[in-house]
Amino acid sequence: MKEATVFSPNKARIPKQKRGIETKEKIVKSATKLFTEKGYHQTNAQQIAASAKVAKGTFYSYFNNKKEVFAEIIECIFRNISEKVLLNFELKTYKNPADTYKEAKNLAQLIINQTLSEYKLNHKLLKQILAMALLDKEIEKIRRQEEKKIINLLILYMQTYKEHIRTSDFEAAALILLKFAEEMMHQIKFKSSGIENKRLIKEIEDMICRYLLPEN
Amino acid sequence: MKEATVFSPNKARIPKQKRGIETKEKIVKSATKLFTEKGYHQTNAQQIAASAKVAKGTFYSYFNNKKEVFAEIIECIFRNISEKVLLNFELKTYKNPADTYKEAKNLAQLIINQTLSEYKLNHKLLKQILAMALLDKEIEKIRRQEEKKIINLLILYMQTYKEHIRTSDFEAAALILLKFAEEMMHQIKFKSSGIENKRLIKEIEDMICRYLLPEN
Amino acid sequence: MKEATVFSPNKARIPKQKRGIETKEKIVKSATKLFTEKGYHQTNAQQIAASAKVAKGTFYSYFNNKKEVFAEIIECIFRNISEKVLLNFELKTYKNPADTYKEAKNLAQLIINQTLSEYKLNHKLLKQILAMALLDKEIEKIRRQEEKKIINLLILYMQTYKEHIRTSDFEAAALILLKFAEEMMHQIKFKSSGIENKRLIKEIEDMICRYLLPEN
Amino acid sequence: MKEATVFSPNKARIPKQKRGIETKEKIVKSATKLFTEKGYHQTNAQQIAASAKVAKGTFYSYFNNKKEVFAEIIECIFRNISEKVLLNFELKTYKNPADTYKEAKNLAQLIINQTLSEYKLNHKLLKQILAMALLDKEIEKIRRQEEKKIINLLILYMQTYKEHIRTSDFEAAALILLKFAEEMMHQIKFKSSGIENKRLIKEIEDMICRYLLPEN
DNA sequence: GATGAATGAGCATTCATTCAT
DNA sequence: GATGAATGAATGCTCATTCAT
Numbered sequence: 002m003k004e005a006t007v008f009s010p011n012k013a014r015i016p017k018q019k020r021g022i023e024t025k026e027k028i029v030k031s032a033t034k035l036f037t038e039k040g041y042h043q044t045n046a047q048q049i050a051a052s053a054k055v056a057k058g059t060f061y062s063y064f065n066n067k068k069e070v071f072a073e074i075i076e077c078i079f080r081n082i083s084e085k086v087l088l089n090f091e092l093k094t095y096k097n098p099a100d101t102y103k104e105a106k107n108l109a110q111l112i113i114n115q116t117l118s119e120y121k122l123n124h125k126l127l128k129q130i131l132a133m134a135l136l137d138k139e140i141e142k143i144r145r146q147e148e149k150k151i152i153n154l155l156i157l158y159m160q161t162y163k164e165h166i167r168t169s170d171f172e173a174a175a176l177i178l179l180k181f182a183e184e185m186m187h188q189i190k191f192k193s194s195g196i197e198n199k200r201l202i203k204e205i206e207d208m209i210c211r212y213l214l215p216e217n
Numbered sequence: 218m219k220e221a222t223v224f225s226p227n228k229a230r231i232p233k234q235k236r237g238i239e240t241k242e243k244i245v246k247s248a249t250k251l252f253t254e255k256g257y258h259q260t261n262a263q264q265i266a267a268s269a270k271v272a273k274g275t276f277y278s279y280f281n282n283k284k285e286v287f288a289e290i291i292e293c294i295f296r297n298i299s300e301k302v303l304l305n306f307e308l309k310t311y312k313n314p315a316d317t318y319k320e321a322k323n324l325a326q327l328i329i330n331q332t333l334s335e336y337k338l339n340h341k342l343l344k345q346i347l348a349m350a351l352l353d354k355e356i357e358k359i360r361r362q363e364e365k366k367i368i369n370l371l372i373l374y375m376q377t378y379k380e381h382i383r384t385s386d387f388e389a390a391a392l393i394l395l396k397f398a399e400e401m402m403h404q405i406k407f408k409s410s411g412i413e414n415k416r417l418i419k420e421i422e423d424m425i426c427r428y429l430l431p432e433n
Numbered sequence: 434m435k436e437a438t439v440f441s442p443n444k445a446r447i448p449k450q451k452r453g454i455e456t457k458e459k460i461v462k463s464a465t466k467l468f469t470e471k472g473y474h475q476t477n478a479q480q481i482a483a484s485a486k487v488a489k490g491t492f493y494s495y496f497n498n499k500k501e502v503f504a505e506i507i508e509c510i511f512r513n514i515s516e517k518v519l520l521n522f523e524l525k526t527y528k529n530p531a532d533t534y535k536e537a538k539n540l541a542q543l544i545i546n547q548t549l550s551e552y553k554l555n556h557k558l559l560k561q562i563l564a565m566a567l568l569d570k571e572i573e574k575i576r577r578q579e580e581k582k583i584i585n586l587l588i589l590y591m592q593t594y595k596e597h598i599r600t601s602d603f604e605a606a607a608l609i610l611l612k613f614a615e616e617m618m619h620q621i622k623f624k625s626s627g628i629e630n631k632r633l634i635k636e637i638e639d640m641i642c643r644y645l646l647p648e649n
Numbered sequence: 650m651k652e653a654t655v656f657s658p659n660k661a662r663i664p665k666q667k668r669g670i671e672t673k674e675k676i677v678k679s680a681t682k683l684f685t686e687k688g689y690h691q692t693n694a695q696q697i698a699a700s701a702k703v704a705k706g707t708f709y710s711y712f713n714n715k716k717e718v719f720a721e722i723i724e725c726i727f728r729n730i731s732e733k734v735l736l737n738f739e740l741k742t743y744k745n746p747a748d749t750y751k752e753a754k755n756l757a758q759l760i761i762n763q764t765l766s767e768y769k770l771n772h773k774l775l776k777q778i779l780a781m782a783l784l785d786k787e788i789e790k791i792r793r794q795e796e797k798k799i800i801n802l803l804i805l806y807m808q809t810y811k812e813h814i815r816t817s818d819f820e821a822a823a824l825i826l827l828k829f830a831e832e833m834m835h836q837i838k839f840k841s842s843g844i845e846n847k848r849l850i851k852e853i854e855d856m857i858c859r860y861l862l863p864e865n
Numbered sequence: 866g867a868t869g870a871a872t873g874a875g876c877a878t879t880c881a882t883t884c885a886t
Numbered sequence: 887g888a889t890g891a892a893t894g895a896a897t898g899c900t901c902a903t904t905c906a907t
Binding site for chain 5: 020021024050055056057058059062
Binding site for chain 1: 900
């Protein structure tokens with residue numbers, strides 16, 4: 002767990018003893034909880050410290066500032082997503098790919114479900130992350146770095162099935178798929194339209210399948 | 218950060234004299250400029266007033282708070298977009314639709330270009346709007362209301378060409394297309410990937426065409 | 434109706450035409466209403482003007498500032514009280530005073546009821562006036578001037594019945610009675626104790642009667 | 650003027666270290682001084698902080714707002730009064746009550762002198778408290794609570810001498826006596842009449858004695 | 866190492882009053 | 887005379903961050 006990715010001039014303490022590591026984890030946990038419940042801007046260092054039952058000063062000895070905790074949380078969440086996606090990929094590829102269309106559907110389903118389940122768990126926090134990534138260069142950079150890892154997984158997957166995939170630009174396709182899935186899940190989770198989720202998911206699946214796979 | 222949760226209906230002055238209308242316009246213009254250049258959170262009422270060469274109090278006699286100007290700006294921008302889209306739709310539909318595939322490509326192109334051109338004009342501000350829509354319920358609501366108008370235009374368009382459109386759920390399709398286009402234009406404009414725009418646009422067009430139109 | 438008693442450097446307009454007088458009355462009426470409902474400090478010139486359906490500038494052409502309207506209102510209220518007290522006195526003194534004890538009780542009753550009925554009508558506003566008289570020298574002065582008139586009426590009354598009155602220092606007695614009645618009515622009206630009003634009024638009457646009149 | 654309606658329980662720091670306790674005391678002391686010298690409304694948090702030689706933020710970490718310090722000061726002053734009254738009561742009751750009329754006079758004197766001496770010490774501040782109790786529900790409540798304690802002391806005293814007291818409703822009598830004394834002391838201290846204090850005090854004593862004690 | 870007291874720049878907002886039209 | 891647009895000083899309050907103990 003590399004210390005504070007982008008910023009941190011020189012000050013934040015890197016805990017080495019068990020007690021220090023636990024304290025840091027308590028802080029991250031409390032921050033995650035508060036950012037999720039109240040939003041990044043509505044949460045302050047005082048509240049995080051109080052919630053973690055440490056002094057304000059202790060917070061600032063582990064993190065140079067509020068954004069640093071947020072950065073650490075982002076890394077953690079994206080790590081979770083790619084770990085789960087990777088796990089599924091590995092499980093799927095062991096099986097013998099027989100019916101390409103079904104596989105493609107599985108891929109679509111996989112992306113959709115994976116992203117959706119993460120949103121279900123963290124949707125409020127992801128909203129904050131997306132917003133912050135739009136507003137803050139540093140957060141944007143971290144988000145991109147972490148998303149790159151998921152895109153690489155998608156590319157890997159397309160290469161595995163490359164003879165059945167309609168498109169040849171895997172890199173662009175992976176980016177499009179990820180972003181499309183992200184955005185759509187957002188629509189679904191936050192009910193920003195009046196449309197039922199079932200209808201929406203069906204159309205999304207169609208769009209991804211038609212894009213990726215030839216008509217059979 | 219205690220901002221009035223509901224847009225207070227009680228106070229904002231509706232200018233009656235010519236001078237008042239001009240002042241309000243000056244304020245909106247300055248606010249737009251500053252939100253674009255420095256971002257919503259980095260701009261305060263004081264700076265907007267100063268930039269519009271009016272007193273702080275004048276700002277607060279036209280708007281109850283910063284968010285209200287922002288809301289007004291959003292509405293204005295989205296109105297511009299839908300007006301332009303509508304204009305194009307009307308121009309297109311006059312022509313005799315002969316080749317459906319070409320028409321569909323036109324539709325895709327239209328959506329992409331329209332959205333892209335708006336992003337070109339306002340991309341920094343739109344970034345702020347997207348972020349705020351994620352962070353703030355009221356802004357989210359406004360955004361959704363204004364997007365609904367554009368979605369209605371897309372549905373209208375699909376109905377015009379309904380015998381050639383592959384999908385039947387126009388409502389879901391319109392939402393997906395709009396969001397997809399928005400998100401993609403975002404990727405293109407802000408180069409958040411290292412992929413060249415030409416490649417990306419090609420894939421996007423493919424995705425939309427394959428989704429909407431049968432293989433010819 | 435003398436213009437703005439204490440302050441007013443030189444500016445407030447003294448209306449001479451019917452229209453001007455009506456406008457001023459509308460302003461005073463609206464101010465009275467607002468001061469009563471929301472309190473002096475919670476009311477501003479804007480609201481008074483709006484409630485009187487005149488422009489802010491118009492308010493300031495009739496009154497130099499907010500305190501001036503308040504002063505005018507005070508004078509008006511106290512004038513009402515002393516007019517009513519005077520009227521009662523005149524009515525009573527025409528009758529032949531036979532039984533002094535009963536007369537004294539009548540006096541007590543009169544003071545209590547008169548003050549109480551005014552409080553009933555204006556208690557919220559009187560609260561404001563009392564508070565302002567404590568906080569502001571100018572308002573204090575006006576209040577004292579107006580109370581002096583009522584005290585004079587009380588003295589006059591005691592002189593009328595002087596052979597039956599136990600005390601000889603009418604001036605001090607009148608002040609004490611007025612203040613006592615005021616304070617007690619305050620207790621009654623605002624229920625600041627849990628004691629029933631009937632019990633309280635009985636004790637007050639006893640206190641005044643025993644003070645003023647010999648045991649019969 | 651949007652002040653927290655209920656005393657926000659959420660934020661005010663309760664000092665744990667010696668330094669914190671001293672700082673809070675410094676703030677209360679400075680606030681008392683300024684409220685007395687300039688009045689509550691003429692004093693702001695900034696000035697209190699400056700006078701206590703702490704930062705504005707320090708003030709707000711000990712008190713949620715100006716009213717809260719005021720409340721604390723009120724409680725302190727009233728506590729002082731009732732403690733002194735209680736002390737006197739205890740001292741008096743040790744002596745054998747021989748002459749009831751004298752005792753009653755003592756009681757009157759006691760009430761008058763006690764209240765008067767407090768007024769002498771704090772009269773400017775008490776003026777502010779009275780005014781605020783008229784203008785503000787919360788302050789009114791605090792004042793009433795604290796006065797209840799003094800009333801209870803008066804009732805206790807009357808019960809001690811109950812066979813000599815003319816009235817039987819001790820509760821109502823105690824309230825009347827307290828309020829009467831308060832109001833009269835106010836008259837005396839602030840010379841709101843032109844009458845000499847000696848004359849006024851004599852009449853007040855008469856009124857209290859005649860009310861409480863049978864004619865001897 | 867941990868604590869929590871202290872800081873003070875910063876911001877949103879109000880309102881009595883003036884003045885150009 | 888009346889209007890309402892404009893002013894800007896003033897105020898209450900927040901919070902990221904520092905630092906003495």
